[in-house]
Amino acid sequence: EAGVAQSPRYKIIEKRQSVAFWCNPISGHATLYWYQQILGQGPKLLIQFQNNGVVDDSQLPKDRFSAERLKGVDSTLKIQPAKLEDSAVYLCASSSRQGRDEQYFGPGTRLTVT
Amino acid sequence: QQPVQSPQAVILREGEDAVINCSSSKALYSVHWYRQKHGEAPVFLMILLKGGEQKGHDKISASFNEKKQQSSLYLTASQLSYSGTYFCGTETTGGFKTIFGAGTRLFVKA
Numbered sequence: 001e002a003g004v005a006q007s008p009r010y011k012i013i014e015k016r017q018s019v020a021f022w023c024n025p026i027s028g029h030a031t032l033y034w035y036q037q038i039l040g041q042g043p044k045l046l047i048q049f050q051n052n053g054v055v056d057d058s059q060l061p062k063d064r065f066s067a068e069r070l071k072g073v074d075s076t077l078k079i080q081p082a083k084l085e086d087s088a089v090y091l092c093a094s095s096s097r098q099g100r101d102e103q104y105f106g107p108g109t110r111l112t113v114t
Numbered sequence: 115q116q117p118v119q120s121p122q123a124v125i126l127r128e129g130e131d132a133v134i135n136c137s138s139s140k141a142l143y144s145v146h147w148y149r150q151k152h153g154e155a156p157v158f159l160m161i162l163l164k165g166g167e168q169k170g171h172d173k174i175s176a177s178f179n180e181k182k183q184q185s186s187l188y189l190t191a192s193q194l195s196y197s198g199t200y201f202c203g204t205e206t207t208g209g210f211k212t213i214f215g216a217g218t219r220l221f222v223k224a
Contacts, residue, residue, distance in 0.1 A: 043156065050210075105155035
């Protein structure tokens with residue numbers, strides 16, 4: 001079974017530029033999560049999708065971050081414009097059920113904003 | 115509300131035991147445990163769904179005290195491969211999202 005795929009693996013941009021991350025979950029997994037993990041901290045949920053609907057985006061900075069999951073499969077997360085404090089690893093995860101199930105994480109995208 | 119993990123870090127010799135605690139101020143439905151090695155993604159260890167339930171896998175087990183809103187992860191006879199950061203993730207009653215703690219850094223030396 002293929003795991004969660006993410007791209008790119010690394011990205012370096014200047015502040016005020018835009019960036020997009022892509023995630024393809026495990027086939028058949030209805031729930032998709034985007035987390036932000038700052039060095040030395042635990043993953044922080046940015047947005048959670050159930051199929052192509054948003055379940056929770058309470059911690060997504062909506063003035064600069066956006067995410068979509070068209071057709072309930074793969075997803076993109078965009079930052080526009082980026083700030084220095086956005087430097088982090090962005091993890092995508094998926095699970096077969098909402099909440100009460102193990103989450104499978106992708107390798108992550110390490111973003112550096114200079 | 116982010117769960118609180120303790121200790122923040124622990125150093126063990128191979129073969130020693132360790133306990134990592136996770137507590138929440140809110141009523142919990144489930145607790146997840148993950149391990150993350152440096153530069154890698156978190157990997158699922160176990161999930162506890164019922165109060166007072168203990169689950170185990172090899173020499174790693176966990177308990178969940180629903181009344182105290184606490185969970186503990188037990189690592190027995192630690193191996194070098196146990197090194198990494200352990201995160202608990204909690205899910206509150208009625209909620210569907212997992213909130214992760216700040217992590218406990220575990221280092222096992224030979």
